[in-house]
Amino acid sequence: KREQPRDHVTFSNRGMTLEEDINATNAYYLNCGMAVIHKKPVPVQIVRVDYPARSAAVIKEAYFRQASTTDYNGVYKGKYIDFEAKETKIASSFPLKNFHDHQINHMKQVESHGGIAFVIIRFSQTDELYFLPFQALYTFWCRMMNGGRKSITKDELTACSIFLPLGLSPRIPYLDAVESMYF
Amino acid sequence: KREQPRDHVTFSNRGMTLEEDINATNAYYLNCGMAVIHKKPVPVQIVRVDYPARSAAVIKEAYFRQASTTDYNGVYKGKYIDFEAKETKIASSFPLKNFHDHQINHMKQVESHGGIAFVIIRFSQTDELYFLPFQALYTFWCRMMNGGRKSITKDELTACSIFLPLGLSPRIPYLDAVESMYF
Numbered sequence: 047k048r049e050q051p052r053d054h055v056t057f058s059n060r061g062m063t064l065e066e067d068i069n070a071t072n073a074y075y076l077n078c079g080m081a082v083i084h085k086k087p088v089p090v091q092i093v094r095v096d097y098p099a100r101s102a103a104v105i106k107e108a109y110f111r112q113a114s115t116t117d118y119n120g121v122y123k124g125k126y127i128d129f130e131a132k133e134t135k136i137a138s139s140f141p142l143k144n145f146h147d148h149q150i151n152h153m154k155q156v157e158s159h160g161g162i163a164f165v166i167i168r169f170s171q172t173d174e175l176y177f178l179p180f181q182a183l184y185t186f187w188c189r190m191m192n193g194g195r196k197s198i199t200k201d202e203l204t205a206c207s208i209f210l211p212l213g214l215s216p217r218i219p220y221l222d223a224v225e226s227m228y229f
Numbered sequence: 230k231r232e233q234p235r236d237h238v239t240f241s242n243r244g245m246t247l248e249e250d251i252n253a254t255n256a257y258y259l260n261c262g263m264a265v266i267h268k269k270p271v272p273v274q275i276v277r278v279d280y281p282a283r284s285a286a287v288i289k290e291a292y293f294r295q296a297s298t299t300d301y302n303g304v305y306k307g308k309y310i311d312f313e314a315k316e317t318k319i320a321s322s323f324p325l326k327n328f329h330d331h332q333i334n335h336m337k338q339v340e341s342h343g344g345i346a347f348v349i350i351r352f353s354q355t356d357e358l359y360f361l362p363f364q365a366l367y368t369f370w371c372r373m374m375n376g377g378r379k380s381i382t383k384d385e386l387t388a389c390s391i392f393l394p395l396g397l398s399p400r401i402p403y404l405d406a407v408e409s410m411y412f
């Protein structure tokens with residue numbers, strides 16, 4: 047008998063709650079006709095597939111690949127929206143090692159083409175969420191690249207981001223931040 | 230010894246050449262700084278993962294899921310771009326069964342939010358490619374839903390689409406069609 051399929055998030059101990067909250071938020075925005083924003087599937091490199099008679103193809107060997115872009119994108123008021131969600135257990139700063147080069151480059155390209163790129167950061171100890179525009183993130187990224195600190199202090203973050211109050215519908219009202227910052 | 234990983238397209242007999250050509254086109258557009266458009270990963274439902282000591286996690290059981298959106302999206306001149314690529318072996322018409330409800334609904338939502346949605350259609354017998362705006366596709370889709378024919382005739386298609394001449398760089402100049410139709 048076949049095991050009940052579970053979603054991939056089951057296998058990641060990082061970002062699960064945040065991802066679920068963002069997915070619920072995106073579903074809310076979609077249903078309200080406010081925006082069309084989806085999470086991209088987890089990139090997987092498929093090596094072996096079985097095709098049993100009379101049933102669905104079964105992937106028997108595959109590997110997780112590193113994403114070359116961010117996790118979420120879509121459209122809001124005609125504009126291209128692109129963002130990543132990150133969580134940290136550290137209370138006093140946000141470590142930049144949460145990003146890899148590909149993601150920073152991708153967001154930089156998005157902005158250079160007139161898209162809107164940002165990050166939603168969650169401090170899991172306090173369940174505080176911040177909306178950090180890519181431009182601000184990039185400043186801290188460049189500081190690190192130039193030999194500076196490898197994290198954003200909490201004070202720095204609060205100074206250049208928008209606090210996102212947790213709600214019910216939507217759970218994470220990030221389009222309010224988009225609206226106030228870009229429109 | 231581990232088998233050499235192959236890309237998922239190896240396991241699909243449909244749309245392979247077209248997908249490769251579009252990926253090459255997107256890479257060209259990205260490198261030229263013209264647009265940031267990527268293919269979304271194939272959605273997979275992961276059921277079982279092994280974590281061997283000292284090596285990467287191995288997905289041991291997974292299933293292909295139906296995509297809820299289209300295959301490609303991104304940003305061009307600040308506008309959200311969203312499209313699907315489809316291939317047919319039929320010479321005289323394009324069967325609408327190539328789409329499922331989810332994809333049509335998704336493209337409809339994209340357009341209602343000011344995004345640009347379209348389809349690239351390849352007739353594999355003649356290697357002819359057409360750029361079909363979603364609005365035109367949707368007319369034919371509604372005709373089918375109202376009991377009409379389940380395909381777009383070749384004549385209808387040529388009348389409401391833009392022919393895409395195959396090239397080298399880029400292989401499929403679909404942004405020329407976007408430019409002429411939406412800008």
Ligand SMILES: [Mg+2]
Pocket residue numbers: 116117130131
């Ligand atoms: Mg991620």
Ligand SMILES: [Mg+2]
Pocket residue numbers: 299300313314
């Ligand atoms: Mg497809």
